[in-house]
Structures are given as C-alpha cells and as structure tokens.
Amino acid sequence: MTQEIQADVLIVGAGPVGLTLAMDLQSRGVTVAIAEIRRYAEPPNVKCNHVAARTMEQFRRLGVAQKVRDAGLPPSHPNDVVFRTAVTGQELTRIPIPCRRDRYTETEGPDAWWPTPEPPHRINQIFLEPILLEHTAALPGVTLLNRTQVTAFTQDGAGVQASALDLDTGQERVIRARYLAGCDGGSSTVRKQIGARLEGTAVIQRVQSTYIRAPQLAALIPGKPAWCYYSVNPRRCGTMFTIDDGQTWLVHNHLNPDEPEFDSVDRDWAIRQIIGVGPDFHYEVISKEDWVGRRLVANRFRDRNVFLAGDAAHLWVPYAGYGMNAGIADAINLSWLLAARINGWGDAAILDAYEAERQPITEQVSQFAMEHAAKMIKARRAVPANIEQAGAEGEAIRADMGREAYQLNVQQFCCAGLNFGYYYSGSPILASQGEEQPPPYSMGGFTESTVPGCRAPHFWLADGRSLYDAFGPAYTLLRFDPAADADPLLAAAATKGLPITVLDVHAGKLPAAYRHKLVLCRSDQHVAWRGDAVPADPAGLVELLRGAIPLSSQA
Template sequence: MATDTQVIVSGAGPVGLVVALDLARRGVRSTIVETRQAGEPPSVKCNHVAARTMEAFRRLGFADVVRDSGLPADYPNDCVYRTSVTQGHEITRIAIPARAERWTDFAGPDTWWPTPEPPHRINQIYLEPLIFAQAAAHPLITIRNRTELIEATQDDAGVTVTVRDLPSGATETLTALYLVGCDGGRSRVRSIIGAKLSGDAVVQRVQSTYIRAPKLLEMMQGRPGWMNLSLNPRRSGNTVAIDGRETWLIHNYLYEHEEDFDAIDRDASIRTILGVGDDFTYEVISKEDWIGRRLVADKFRDRRIFICGDSAHLWVPYAGFGMNAGIADAMNLTWLLAATVNGWGGAHLLDAYEAERLPITEQVSHFAMNHALSAIAHRRAVPEAVEHDGAEGEAARAALGAQVYALNVQQYCCGGLNFGYFYPDSPIIAYDGEQQPGYSMAGFEQSTVPGCRTPHFWRRNGNSAYDDFGADYTLLRFDPTIDVAPLAQAAAAAGMPLKLLDIAPDERTAVYRHALLVSRPDLHVGWRGDALPGDVVGLVDQLRGARG
C-alpha cells in the first residue's frame, strides 16, 4: 500500500526522531518505522546532551523541556575521581554546574560556552521519551511502532520499502522519495546500500550493570558526582548517576585479557568499584555490557537512501559523542533533503551530505579512540600508593590527579568537538582561500572562514542571534550601506529562502571581520565578503547545489 509520505525513516531513537522533527519543521512529511512498541524505554546509554545538540533542540522548539528533565536540579554534575566511590581518597574533581546553577555558575571549565544552549546531563532513558512525544504530536510525522523494515529498492522516482508488522507478521509496501536509516549498529539500511564498516573492531570491553541502590548516595563521601570514577590498582570503573537518587550505571573497565564478559565476577567487581562489603545490597535492573569500537562506514549514501548515527559510525562513547554525532548527521542531512523536496535544492545538493559528514566522522572517531587509549593507560598505571594515607599517598594522588584531570577535562568539557569542526571540502560552500583553524577535543577558535560554524553572539534585544536567523539561509549584513538586493533577487529567482538580518555595530563581535556573511540552515558559514560577488547567480547556485 502506498503512502503520501515523502521520507521514510528507519529507527525511532533520538537520531531518527530528530530527522523526522527537523523535516517536519521544514514542511516535509515522514513516516518512522520502529521495531519497539511505543513507550518502550531504550537501554541506559548516552548520559550527555552536547551543546550543539541542545542548539538543535532549541531550533526544534523543545530545549527547555529537555533542560527541565534529567538529574534533579540541585544534583552536582561533577566528575569525581576517587579510589572507590564510597571509601578511600578523592584524587581529583572536574567541577560542572548542577542544572540549577547552569546560568549562574561561570567559574569552572564547563561554563564558558559560546552558545545560548550549554550542554546538559540527562540519560537517554529520560531524553528519548521527550523527543518521541514531540514527534508523536506532530501532524507531519507518522510513527509505525512494532514494524520492521525488511527490504528497500529505489529508482529515479523514489524508494519502495517493504515492512513487516511484528505482532501479525503481515507485510506491507511503503513508497517515498527518500529513505534514511537511523537503525543502529546492526543497521539493515546500511546492509541494503552495501556500506561496509571498517576501523578498529575492539578498543575496549566494558562490563556495565544498571542497578538500583537506594543507600549508595548517602554513603558517598563529600559532594557526589554525575560521574563517579574509581581508580585503584585492582578494579577501575565509573558509577554514573542516572536519577540522582537510587539508580546507577556501573561501568567495569575490563583488562585486555578479559575477553569473556560472563567470566568476570560482576558482583565482586561492582563491590570493589563502589568500595562496599558483602552487607551492601543492590538490585540488578539490567546488564548493559558493550564493546568500544572505532568503525566508520565507507559510504553514507546510495542515491536516495542515506544512513545516520550508529548506522554510519560506531565508536567508544567518550565525550558522549555517539548520539550527539548522530544528531549532527541528522541536522546536516535534513535541510538538504527538505530543500530538494521543496524544489529549491539543486541536483547536486544531496552530494554534500557524505562529502561533509564522512570526513568529520572519521576525525571524531579518532579523537574518541585516542582518548580511550589514553584513559586505559592511566587506569593500568594506578600506583598502590594512591590508597595510602600520609605524605606518600598525597603525593601519588596529586600526580595521578593532575594527569587524569588534564586528560578528562577534554572529554567532559569538549568545546572543540562542539564548536571547532568544519567542512573543508564541500561542493556547496564558497571558500575564499583562508584556512580554517584547527581544533582538538577541547580546544577551538571561533572563525568565520567558510565551512566553520557561524559564531554565536547576543543581540541588543536580548535574543541569541540564532533565534533571529531564518530557518534556511541567513544573510548577515554588518554595513547597512551595502546594497544586497542583487543577491536577494537571485535567491528569490531560484526559490532559495534567504533572510536578511542587519547587525548593529554594538552587536558585532571581533570574529566577524567581513561586512557580509551567509549562514547556512545548519549554522555553518557558506560565504563571506566585504561586497557582493560579481556573479550573484553563481553564488546562489553553488550554495543550493545547482552547480555541477
């Protein structure tokens, strides 16, 4: 049976839901097929919503809903390193504001973000239902739960997708213009397009256990943390606060020779990480064991079929960039699809998705893997003296703490991965010869070099500049005497939405060195200059993918 949907999305995790929501914001109808039943919770996975993801939620209209959820407002978001969670000594601490302090505490390494939406700590079991509710309420989105995508074919006109209703076993045919696979690490859509994963199949093994332990919080010494990392010579791990009261996810970082999850004494490991005896009681809610990998697909697209998120890349979830990178994929792809569906995107616009996202994915995967290897090295070199009292123990903890802080402040306050990445070789960006500044996991330099993220600034009306941008292209004009009518007319003739936004002198920040700048729908710089180019039609055609 055919439907009137324009895009089919496989998978109703956070990435698939964001694909559908941003398409809907742009007037595109979609159908999501998902094997789980409505309301079925995800596994206890991602614990961190990056700043760029929060910016996406702001554009979608529900950032405040997300920020009002998660850990209790007064629960500390610190990352605390101790010899064990409840006993021994504190080694170091990365201070991160609690939700209630996010807009008033500007002292720590996680408080300087150049954005209206700093990061937020919330586990996926709470986050995903919030996004699902937004999608389920939207009239342009249809969600087909308990439905499995079996096969997909395509031709010049669109895609034909065969799905199975899991309760009845009945199959059905759906048609659409495009298919987007957001169906996870075992992606059926990735298999359909013949994409192959390559990289490092095993970076580390982690025996993870989701527990309920109502007494644990009161047993912690000092200020508790969102991440409570245990470093000792016997068994290192991480105890993540899930609800800030009684539920916790405990990561037991296995040694290289420990290849069989079931062969490791789970209970003994948990007790060592927590620093508790046999009299401590807890309930195992679920086992969440995982293997950290660094795998990237060799292609993200086959004509009308695309893959995003874990379907396209799998890596060690340091810096929380599994889900967050997937949502960055989504926000890059959706405007390209919508522009094409809505008629103003050129014949080559969709080529930009793979050209932009695949190289960035490869870069980020190496950041994550290299960080994981460094963290493993630190855990393997914890000296026995860190558990000693007296001067020897204090010296050992100070030395280890300095190393651990320097390494891990990068992943928990990862400004570079949020704001530093750029698209250096895109067919739809008008480059001007200036090199984009480099970045690291934490470090970056704001820049208006084409391909970089459009730098944020606040306006005199109190708005984030992003709130005043158009939904599609925005022309920032810092000199009101420049006549931009030729560019506006060329955009209008091509059907490309372009909003003119005049910026007052006291709103302009030093990073904006040019009088004019075009910001893309995904808040990356598409073009800049001190005057319009001689060929404004050519610029518009390049930006909208109409040039060969």
C-alpha cells in the same frame, strides 16, 4: 490486506537520531513516516548520558530544549565529575560542572563559559528519548509506525518503496517515499542492504556495564555529590553515573586487554571494587548493558535515495559523549539538504554534500575518541599499588594521580572544541575557494572563525534574541554594514527560489571573527560564504549554494 503509506521521507529507527531527523524535517514542511520495531514508549537502553551544546542549540530551534533541560537529575544536583580511589573512597580530583539550576548563570569553571544560548545538559537517554518521542508523535505530518520492521526496499527514479511487517498483527505494509534514512543503529539493516561497510578498528575496549538499583548508596558516598564517579584503584578501575535522584546507577567496568570476554571478570566482584563496598552491601541488577568500544565508519553514507545516519554510519568509543550527539549532527545536516531538494530550490546534486561533509567529520571525531581511549587504557594500567596508602606518601601519590586525571579528562567533559571547533571542508556547497584554512581545534579547545564551513560564532542581538533564533529556514545573510548592497544576491536567489533571510545586525560586542560586512549562514549554523560585497557573479554563487555546481568543476 496490504497497507500502503506515503511520505516524503521514510526514517527507519525511532531513537534520538531518527526522532530528531523527523522533527527537523517536519519543521521544514516535509512529511515523514518512522518505522520502529519497539512498542510506543518502550523504555530505551541506558546508554547516552550527555546532550552536547550543539544538540541543545538544535533542540532550542525545534522547541524541545526546555523540556529536555527540565528532565534528568534534580535541579540542584551537581554535574561534577569526581575521581576517587573508589566511589565511596578518597577523592583525587574533581571537574566542576554546573547543575542544571545554574547552567545559564554560572561563570566560573572549565564548563561555564560556553559561547552559546544552550549549554550542554547531563541527562540519561531513558529520560531524553521519551521527551523526543512524545514531541515528535504529536507533530502533524509525522506518521509513527511502532512494531514495524522494514524487511526490504527497492529504488527507482521516483524514490524508494519499502516492504514492512507489523510485528504484532503480521500485516504487510508498503511504504513509498522519495528518500529513506537508515537511523537503525550499529547493526543497521539499511546499511547492509545498500552494501555499505563499517571500516576501522573493530575492538578498542570492552566494557562490562551494569544498570543497578541501590537507593542506600548515596548515603555512603562522602563529600559533595557528582554526576560521574571514576574509581581508580589497583584492583578495578571503572566509572559510575548517577541516573536519577540516587535510586539507580550505571556502573562501567573497563576490562583490560587481557580480559577479552565480558565474563572474564566476576561482575559482582568488580562492581563492589569499583563502588568500594563489601559483601553485605545490597544492590539489584536492573539490566546488563555490556558494550564494545570501536572506531568504525561506513565507507559510504549514501546509495542514491537512501542515506545512513547515527550509529548506522559510525561507531566509536563514546568519550566526550559524542556517539548520539554526532548522530544528531548527521540528522540536522541531512534534514536541511533533503528539505532543500523536496521543497524545490535545491538541485539534485545538493544531496552530495551530506556524505562530503559528514563522513570526514566522523573520521575526525572518532580519531579524537580513539586517542583518548588509548590514553585512558594506559592510565588504568598505571595505577600505583599504594594509591590507597595512609600517611604523607599516600597523599602525595593521590595528589599526583589527581593532577594527571584532571588534565587528561577535563577536555572530554568540557569539550568546547568538539562542540564549536569542527568544520566542513571539501563540500560542493561551500564558497571556500580562495579562502584561508579553518583554524585547527582539539577536543577541548577551538578558535572562533567565519571561514566557510565553520560554525557561525554566536552572539546576542540587540533585542535580546540569540543569533540563531533569528536564522531563517535555509540561508541567512548577516549584514554588519547597512550600506552593503545585498540586492543583486537576493535577486539572483529569487530567480531560483532559494530562500535567503536578511538579518541586519544591531548588537553590542561582536566576536572578533566577524571581520566581513556580509556573512551568509546556513540553517545548520555553518558559514557558507562571506565578503565585503556581493560577488561579481551573484548567480554563480546562488548556483553553488543550491548544489548546482559539481565540486569537480569549481575553479
């Protein structure tokens, strides 16, 4: 007998992107069904090692930030990135990053000044995903369908009907939803079914990656521990991540351009050269996690009622940790737009903003990642043959290499620009006509701004709350001057059911970017409009905010 399931949104894939999308939709009163081919709590791959500040801000809003921050490495374990001639060799340089015990209080160093209530967190996906899964599965209005494979779907005016198969029982399922979100990874069946194509650079580099158990390794590593170790020597360059309390490690062997296959290099030999140990050192291979660095972006993120997010929409070299985190940003953007439509105040065209906003951002971020990958490939090929030489000459070489490594890599591990600098432009729901251009940003640097499309700069309210803790579910109007009359805008919004939360700001020192009396922010923290007074046509602004004015007709 065919089982029938109904939900507002069907999500295909229960990785971090799909789970975040489900949590966010549920928080907005939207019912969700999640189809996932894996068993419940089946361990994920050892992939992502970093949760960005913007992601942690959203986890804070969704009630899981503290759970995430309490997991991963021990509280006092340094999150430093260290460069050595081998993991057990001589240190070249170190990028200091606070341990999670000191994450909120540390003020010194390139990663300790973040203008946010939730700084980044170093945690492997094997610890992160179970937290998100347990939280999501317990939410009312969420139906989790494990061992369920969506085999096909059709669309009509009312939404999407998907055919699915229970992989354990063989039972057929029909899932009916208004919208479908493909969060099903790089080989996405949803992307293939809607005819979208990944375009860009198919291979930037190959990485022979191995998850190992080596409990005796920690005792062999000199000096202060680290979260990430770069091994720089003429035999083999690679990277090693500390996964837990010193029992398991993830070793990346970065293959050279003349090593086109994953087995081009002997895996055991490479691991030993990267770590700096001889044949008597024992370790156990838990799994092989080989991957290809790419720069691929889908030529479209949507087909009518079906959307793509995460790796289904874009794949790139995960420098700066912006693979999973970019996918979660997709989910947050898509969620509030879908909820606007489902909850009745958003026009059908508001959904056009998803592709208009997220596709250009993925192009920007993937270019940053690709450019950094090219520089890293060049640096690995330029390691001096005598970098391990004893004496003054060797010390000078190592000092030079250390300075170069620090300058090249501090921006990707302390990537404030990618967290806080990116902005949306060309969106149909941003009141950007006549506005100045958003300030440029780099991987590591940015300028705070309230230009529509930018992230609303964070500050702490007089009552001790984060600005973002006071945001409403749709739009929030920040009023910096109590005499500024917002009633015409609120009245126009009320006629269309568009929710606007008014926040009268009483704070001490404000970021200099807040130069206007009124700043209207979206729930995803991006500025939608600003001014010293409500526009002469408040109804027109409301129509724009709810997606009812096509971009082509905006003057």
